[in-house]
Amino acid sequence: MKIKQFYDDGLAHASYAIISKGKAALIDPARDPKPYLDFAKEQKADIVAVFETHPHADFVSSHLELHTKAGATIYINGDMGAAYPHQILEDGEEVQIGEVTIRALYTPGHSPDHSTYLLIDEAAKPHAVFTGDSLFVGDVGRPDLREGAGKTKAQRKELARKMYHTINHVFKSLDDDIIVYPAHGAGSLCGKNMSSDKSSTIGREKEENWAFQIQQEEEFVKALLEDQPFVPHYFPYDVEVNRTGASPLEESIRAVSRQNYDVPLEKGVLIVDTRPKEQFKQGHFPGAFNIMNGEKFETWLGSIVKPEEPYYLIAENEQELDEVIRKAAKIGYEKQIRTARVVSQPKDQPSAKLDLEHFKEHPDAYQVVDLRNLSEGDNLFEQAQRIPLHELRERVEEIKTDKPVVVHCAGGYRSAAGSSILEGALDTKVYDLSEAVKDFTPQEA
Structure with missing residues (x-):
């Protein structure tokens, strides 16, 4: 045995x-x-x-x-x-x-x-x-x-x-x-x-x-x-897929359409950009969500994108594109990929870059959005709105836009996704605090 x-x-x-x-x-x-x-x-x-x-x-x-x-x-x-x-x-x-x-x-x-x-x-x-x-x-x-x-x-x-x-x-x-x-x-x-x-x-x-x-x-x-x-979002969907039985993996992956990066995108379809945040911030398609290819990509893809939503899938090279398509397939999300494509060059829209020193000196000049879950401790900033990342798309209207918005999480992965979501949804500047959040995190003795 x-x-x-x-x-x-x-x-x-x-x-x-x-x-x-x-x-x-x-x-x-x-x-x-x-x-x-x-x-x-x-x-x-x-x-x-x-x-x-x-x-x-x-x-x-x-x-x-x-x-x-x-x-x-x-x-x-x-x-x-x-x-x-x-x-x-x-x-x-x-x-x-x-x-x-x-x-x-x-x-x-x-x-x-x-x-x-x-x-x-x-x-x-x-x-x-x-x-x-x-x-x-x-x-x-x-x-x-x-x-x-x-x-x-x-x-x-x-x-x-x-x-x-x-x-x-x-x-x-x-x-x-x-x-x-x-x-x-x-x-x-x-x-x-x-x-x-x-x-x-x-x-x-x-x-x-x-x-x-x-x-x-x-x-x-x-x-x-x-x-x-x-x-x-994907949990109830996967229960049903598993109850009925999934299609063969390789057959389903081959069915994913691939296009060149310069083919126009259809308006109103979500764009999931899996490139590293540094590349994404240099330039991306307007309205794209930066869900980086990483250890928890599948979970966050299925938490941000709903099973019934078609989406474009973008990666920095063919190898990464193959990998994220397979990761999407692990949760049954390959079928709603409208097309998959490689984008190696920065696109038209860069992300705003935070002046960290100004934020440190004048935190009240910004509206802070904390993407951590409620179980992750108290707010790091007095003026922060706590909206966990998985709820962000449904709660965008709660965010005050009379000031520039600074988004943070615990380490930088979720804030890259969250800031990209808000960039396309809010009529104000949106900044990602990214790894600099550690400058504001209380250190354990």
Whole structure:
């Protein structure tokens, strides 16, 4: 028996392959099937099964493509209401993979249609549990994503109660030495307090995970519902894509139209410029959003741009363009790319450059917009308006424009995006404080 974890840092997503006697099973695969197909080939194994813990909100799965290409059976919770070929596994039912067994455990809480998969080794001993978004290292899955998405919907409080019972009646009953393999780690928006560790044990979680320490149901529900992170626009969309099954990745990428940089752009269509902010500020298309290609590009693309909005995608060279198209595809956003193009030269509209010394000496002469989330501490400037980046487009009218606007976040990535959004929306000068925000951040002793 062999277990391999595949980890996507950008989405903090973990998926798994289990190999036994020439047979391979996958758990929660990402959009690109190639790493799994390559690994199975390397191991001289056939992919015979894909186990989905639930219809994921934060990435698009390749389960349907793996079914088509490899002939893998897709196993799911029956409450999912999937519209692709599948086999339902009820609570406690098992599937043989080579010499190992995978048993489905019903674990609602993050979603109403969530299953966990217990791996039983060749000696008939429970070895590992693939917990999806139910149990993380140090946390449990948020219960507020299925109030308006998926075939089966549920209110957050109802799901929080289900999570309490999942923790106390499913996970607490497992042996301490069972390895925990979750679908996400630190940085994912599917929970609020995840460890950077990519695996754990049931015993460690019983000792250290806050969710195992609370004995009273009402207290647990209150704690789980508090301080959950924001929900990106693309989350409900991806739930539905995963319920119905995504189109093959390479076919979908080839369908993205590419144009030369000098072809006129259609008015009224969003422009997502992924170039470094220094290049963007030298010159860009009027109204373009600067969502830089970086570790969290997918999350911010899906938080700023809505699933129903077509957009132009711009990069500084062909290699970067290929990369951002693939990143967009990870969340199912390749289909609304109107065209993709390389822009290596500055365009017509430069961004205004802040006179930092003047701002330091006369901060009251500016309207400051703080793009950090409410959980990120108090305002750094007395006159600041706090509008988290994911809410900015919907709240532009709240911003006072009788003064020039200075935009900041915690480090410079979000402020590049936010200032670019406001440039095209406000009738006043807009400046990006960028990394200079650190000059105003209190230093820890």
